[in-house]
Amino acid sequence: MAYKKPLYEEVKNTLDNVGKGMCLAKWTQVTTHLHTGHNHSCHHPNTHKVSEAEIARNPSALHNTLFKKQKRKEMLQGARPTECDYCWNVEDNSDLYSDRIFKSSEDWSWPLADQIINSNWRDVMLRLHLVMLVILNVHIVHLHFLHNGWKKFNNMGDMIQLINLTT
Numbered sequence: 001m002a003y004k005k006p007l008y009e010e011v012k013n014t015l016d017n018v019g020k021g022m023c024l025a026k027w028t029q030v031t032t033h034l035h036t037g038h039n040h041s042c043h044h045p046n047t048h049k050v051s052e053a054e055i056a057r058n059p060s061a062l063h064n065t066l067f068k069k070q071k072r073k074e075m076l077q078g079a080r081p082t083e084c085d086y087c088w089n090v091e092d093n094s095d096l097y098s099d100r101i102f103k104s105s106e107d108w109s110w111p112l113a114d115q116i117i118n119s120n121w122r123d124v125m126l127r128l129h130l131v132m133l134v135i136l137n138v139h140i141v142h143l144h145f146l147h148n149g150w151k152k153f154n155n156m157g158d159m160i161q162l163i164n165l166t167t
């Protein structure tokens with residue numbers, strides 16, 4: 001029997017009350033591959049293409065793609081998105097915590113639990129936490145930034161300027 005840590009138990013119970021597939025990382029973490037225009041949340045599922053049309057309509061689509069919103073919808077409605085099978089394999093074959101619990105317990109996720117659980121799947125995060133993986137040629141730049149309040153990108157130039165400021 002695996003050791004049960006109180007915080008992880010609280011997080012697991014809270015998430016499981018929504019559904020056995022609920023995971024805050026689908027909202028709070030993104031890895032963006034700027035060289036391919038793909039992203040994923042978290043880093044376990046396959047990447048998917050970010051639509052330029054979606055970004056033109058709303059720059060938050062850099063993270064909040066329609067595809068990802070559909071996965072969030074599944075989670076909020078009690079389903080387990082197939083793309084998150086990394087975690088389902090852990091949960092279905094052991095009594096260990098999966099990354100669903102670990103990532104949802106992080107201080108960049110757990111304080112947002114109520115807001116996320118009570119959100120509409122169409123909503124985007126008001127507080128943005130981005131983990132961006134940028135691969136340019138052979139250089140890997142790992143950006144990790146957190147800022148309070150929604151940053152509205154007016155265009156890709158603003159976005160790139162912000163990236164430059166955070167490197």
Ligand code: SF4
Pocket residue numbers: 021022023024025026041042043044045083084085086087099100101103
């Ligand atoms: S359920 Fe697992 S694979 Fe899916 S977003 Fe959460 S941590 Fe990642």
